[in-house]
Amino acid sequence: MTPTRDLRSVDETQPTTFYGPASLTNAEFRRAVGAVDFAVDARYAWDTGVAISRFLEGLREGRILGRECRSCGRTLVPPRMFCEECFRPTDRWVEVPDRGTVNTFSICYIRWDMVELEEPELPFVLELDIDTPMMGFMHKLGQVDPARIEVGMEVEAVWRPEPEREGSILDILYFRPRDAALRKGARQTAKKKAGTKPSGSRKRSGAKRKAG
Amino acid sequence: MGRRVAAVGAGMTRFVRRAQETGKELAWEAARAALESADMTIDDIDCVAMGTAPDAFDGVHMKSEYLADGAGAWGKPYYRTYVGGGTGVFSTIQGWWQVASGQFDTCLVVAEEKMSSTQPHPQGAFITIFDNMIERPLGPNLLWIFALEMNRYMQVYGIDKRDIAAVSVKNKRNAADHPAALLGDADITIEDVLNSETLAWPVQRLDVSPVTDGAVAVVLAAEHVAKKTAPTPVWVEGVGWHLDTAYWTNRDLVYPRYVEYAARQAYEMAGIREPRKEIHIAEPYDPFDYKELHHLEGLQLFEKGKAPEAMRDGVLDRDGDLPSCPSGGLLGVGNPIAAAGLMKIAELYWQLSGQAGKRQVPGDPKKGVAQAWGDLMQVGTVVVMGR
Numbered sequence: 030m031t032p033t034r035d036l037r038s039v040d041e042t043q044p045t046t047f048y049g050p051a052s053l054t055n056a057e058f059r060r061a062v063g064a065v066d067f068a069v070d071a072r073y074a075w076d077t078g079v080a081i082s083r084f085l086e087g088l089r090e091g092r093i094l095g096r097e098c099r100s101c102g103r104t105l106v107p108p109r110m111f112c113e114e115c116f117r118p119t120d121r122w123v124e125v126p127d128r129g130t131v132n133t134f135s136i137c138y139i140r141w142d143m144v145e146l147e148e149p150e151l152p153f154v155l156e157l158d159i160d161t162p163m164m165g166f167m168h169k170l171g172q173v174d175p176a177r178i179e180v181g182m183e184v185e186a187v188w189r190p191e192p193e194r195e196g197s198i199l200d201i202l203y204f205r206p207r208d209a210a211l212r213k214g215a216r217q218t219a220k221k222k223a224g225t226k227p228s229g230s231r232k233r234s235g236a237k238r239k240a241g
Numbered sequence: 242m243g244r245r246v247a248a249v250g251a252g253m254t255r256f257v258r259r260a261q262e263t264g265k266e267l268a269w270e271a272a273r274a275a276l277e278s279a280d281m282t283i284d285d286i287d288c289v290a291m292g293t294a295p296d297a298f299d300g301v302h303m304k305s306e307y308l309a310d311g312a313g314a315w316g317k318p319y320y321r322t323y324v325g326g327g328t329g330v331f332s333t334i335q336g337w338w339q340v341a342s343g344q345f346d347t348c349l350v351v352a353e354e355k356m357s358s359t360q361p362h363p364q365g366a367f368i369t370i371f372d373n374m375i376e377r378p379l380g381p382n383l384l385w386i387f388a389l390e391m392n393r394y395m396q397v398y399g400i401d402k403r404d405i406a407a408v409s410v411k412n413k414r415n416a417a418d419h420p421a422a423l424l425g426d427a428d429i430t431i432e433d434v435l436n437s438e439t440l441a442w443p444v445q446r447l448d449v450s451p452v453t454d455g456a457v458a459v460v461l462a463a464e465h466v467a468k469k470t471a472p473t474p475v476w477v478e479g480v481g482w483h484l485d486t487a488y489w490t491n492r493d494l495v496y497p498r499y500v501e502y503a504a505r506q507a508y509e510m511a512g513i514r515e516p517r518k519e520i521h522i523a524e525p526y527d528p529f530d531y532k533e534l535h536h537l538e539g540l541q542l543f544e545k546g547k548a549p550e551a552m553r554d555g556v557l558d559r560d561g562d563l564p565s566c567p568s569g570g571l572l573g574v575g576n577p578i579a580a581a582g583l584m585k586i587a588e589l590y591w592q593l594s595g596q597a598g599k600r601q602v603p604g605d606p607k608k609g610v611a612q613a614w615g616d617l618m619q620v621g622t623v624v625v626m627g628r
Contacts (some may be wrong), residue, residue, distance in 0.1 A: 050266070066360075107375055150292065163492055198378050198379060
């Protein structure tokens with residue numbers, strides 16, 4: 030090692046010696062330097078497992094299913110065959126109501142690649158109307174004016190018509206306010222509303238709609 | 242507890258939106274700068290610890306092996322750890338245990354990220370954080386989870402968006418004094434943030450840190466080496482890490498429990514009983530402005546829901562009672578994921594050894610805490626440093 034350096038020799042306007050890099054604009058990246066393009070062609074098909082395959086089957090039947098752990102007394106949604114807190118097998122399937130409250134929400138104006146959406150998407154976290162607190166999953170709100178959404182708002186599932194269900198989280202079209210007065214376009218049918226969702230969202234996600 | 246370990250040098254590249262340099266070249270520039278700062282050569286380094294986020298950003302298989310040469314790992318014991326955004330701070334913990342264990346006397350810690358290679362946007366790779374069976378079919382984008390957490394935090398505590406926007410202003414102003422910063426801006430105002438484009442309400446464009454390329458390196462050394470060679474060693478006094486459940490819709494996002502657990506582990510090791518009194522500088526992880534406040538609460542530096550008040554009262558300013566992100570943070574310096582976390586460790590080294598130049602926190606600070614977060618509001622990594 031080199032001998033101990035005198036700290037006073039350090040230029041105090043700089044945090045330390047640092048180098049580069051050369052910063053490029055997108056145009057420079059393409060024109061001046063060139064670039065090598067490559068697309069990974071990888072596709073996936075997942076087994077949905079013991080718990081989620083049953084959950085998705087429940088959705089096809091128009092029911093939300095959870096797993097109960099008798100040790101901690103919690104009902105787990107999304108369901109799992111083991112309780113991560115007690116670290117033991119869960120005990121039985123239970124059907125939970127297809128309603129709850131808005132735990133939190135967002136009004137999203139952009140697509141994943143930062144392209145602006147024509148109509149905002151309304152993702153939210155559902156807190157199910159069951160004894161176990163903070164239990165639920167992510168979905169979207171619909172039939173509601175974004176300005177009227179509030180944390181704590183009571184919502185209910187709007188299901189895809191039975192013949193069209195495929196065993197997917199999308200068998201629930203969206204959740205809408207339980208209070209009809211808070212609904213936007215209350216006369217619209219669920220099917221028509223579905224058509225107004227930003228188009229091509231499935232393609233954008235790169236995921237197949239049918240999860241099972 | 243093992244042997245005492247000190248940071249004896251640090252270096253970084255400038256953070257830029259798109260670097261001409263490859264990841265390997267970025268790692269080399271940072272490693273070279275850190276070695277020069279420590280007055281060492283690669284021959285003085287016993288092992289190398291790498292931190293870098295998903296391979297998907299680069300489209301390169303086993304990215305850490307690809308980066309090894311640039312990080313100075315040729316012919317040396319080397320491995321990579323990866324805990325999402327928590328990686329940069331965790332890479333220091335990885336380096337710490339290699340030296341603390343007695344296995345090695347010196348460790349070069351390198352963190353690199355080149356996010357610009359992902360086309361058209363790194364969000365394409367980020368989408369895979371969401372559950373593949375019941376979340377991805379909804380067509381989510383990465384901003385959703387932040388918007389959902391931020392809104393929960395604001396609604397539960399009744400937080401004014403202005404107090405959150407002020408964090409972005411503070412950090413971008415602080416970064417104006419950082420020679421490596423991408424988004425330093427001495428003149429930015431709260432109105433600029435509040436008037437920026439709404440992406441996913443309540444998240445607006447200037448609430449978010451930028452996509453960035455860059456690398457950072459820190460040299461760690463055992464006590465007998467540090468005392469011999471370093472004029473101002475800065476000791477790694479406490480380390481902590483914790484992971485909460487991936488079932489993020491089954492817990493309250495209002496509070497980062499995983500940060501609290503990681504912080505308590507690090508404080509206990511460092512012998513800190515009253516963090517608010519004993520910590521002089523905080524470098525909490527700030528990929529979004531609200532997250533800095535959220536993390537300050539998890540770090541036990543403010544009561545739940547009270548960090549915004551501290552922001553408003555000037556407590557978090559560089560000359561405040563508890564300066565937070567004096568570097569300029571991810572919002573100002575930039576956010577090359579793993580490198581951004583290690584930048585916080587480097588900042589503590591520079592601040593606590595009196596080498597922070599125009600960014601120097603007044604009052605002779607002696608103890609600091611750095612923290613990073615990662616994945617589905619899950620990972621907390623914390624390092625306490627002091628001299």
